[in-house]
Amino acid sequence: MERSQQRRHEEKEQRREAIIDAAEQVLATSDFDSARMEEVAKVARVSRALVYLYFKNKQELDLAICVRALRALRQHFVDSAARHATGYAKVASLGHTYIQFAKDFPVYFAVLSRFESHPFDTLEPSSTELAVFEAGSAVHAVTVECLQIGMRDGSIRADLEQPLSAALSLWAFVHGLIQIAHNKQHFLEQVGIPPTQYTDYAIDLVMRGLRPVAGTRAPSDA
Amino acid sequence: MERSQQRRHEEKEQRREAIIDAAEQVLATSDFDSARMEEVAKVARVSRALVYLYFKNKQELDLAICVRALRALRQHFVDSAARHATGYAKVASLGHTYIQFAKDFPVYFAVLSRFESHPFDTLEPSSTELAVFEAGSAVHAVTVECLQIGMRDGSIRADLEQPLSAALSLWAFVHGLIQIAHNKQHFLEQVGIPPTQYTDYAIDLVMRGLRPVAGTRAPSDA
DNA sequence: TCTAGTTTCTGACACTATGTCAGAGTCACC
């Protein structure tokens, strides 16, 4: 019975994942508000009531996707950073990576966007909320590490002082940037700014704030 | 009847404003999703059906508040810019002003946040959407002007080239920043970063990207 | 193989909110 209990547990976990899969699929073709739990249930080939057995409500399900998004993003960050030599280049690549990530996985970006724009008071966070928190911290840790590498190799000004503050600033910046670039694409084009050029321009602008004050030229990339 | 028609028109406009007032009031104590049209109607001392006569739906009502928010923000921007001498100082002040604005008028910031995070495709924009668009452009125009002043007075690097791109970049940055600072306050404190220090740090970081490449010190404020 | 117990799952329900509409109420003008 030890054995079957274990299997039951695994099956339950699979069910959970399957429901999250379904939710992702549904969110790919409708936004959060118009997404219907009925639809999620249908895609997961399960009754709607069961979904509520696994997730307290829509938000909770959304948070579960959020965890996936953050873990995936972290992996992209790690890979991207590894492809560059200097800390400066690594950090810059993270910005571009997030932008590309948002383009490639719009559902994930939307989920993160929702998370960022809703208060996270969490006097007593649910286990899902804790998981989001942890996954988020893991993402920021990558940025912090790249910043520190840059400060050590001289490609980023050493008086940055608070790498975590810088990391969270950059996160906020790029997140806001993508939000505009994505949702106001039409507007940007109307005022004669191609979205891609816009994001490149913005990343360049903010990266200047990281350069050593002595050398005003961009540190060479790798 | 020319006269009474005029009066009718004005009364209608007042009703509309009164409903928006009510909506603002309701949103002050509940977020968008949990805000109930019934509640708005009750506060406006009107039947729910009437609200739907003035506004197609909740979103439309939200957009109407958005217009107010942007107009108010523009005024704050203008006032703030006027209190500073150099273009650089003006631009920096806009950042701090937006942050303060968000703190003072959380409902307005929430409304703007909602607007920024929903696609604005507008193949055929409603009149309210057009008004938002226009009010938004007016805000960005202030930033552009400050940037141009800075480029002329030498406090901002002259090779900025596209002041509108820069203005929209800054907008995106600061907006993202406030979102984090507001909604993740708890998180920031938990990792030992007071929100105010965080926003100051971030503004300083991004402002460095505007400084003339020759002079590495911050241009003096006014 | 039967059965009792546990876990997983569902149909049906209560509830709540949205958006609509026929028509009641109000007012200016004739």
Place this chain on the structure above:
DNA sequence: GGTGACTCTGACATAGTGTCAGAAACTAGA
């Protein structure tokens, strides 16, 4: 005081959420 235009409302249809009693499926001991 009748008429048309405009303002407003009660009541309804619709639709989605979250819950719960109990059905179904499975496990394991007798």
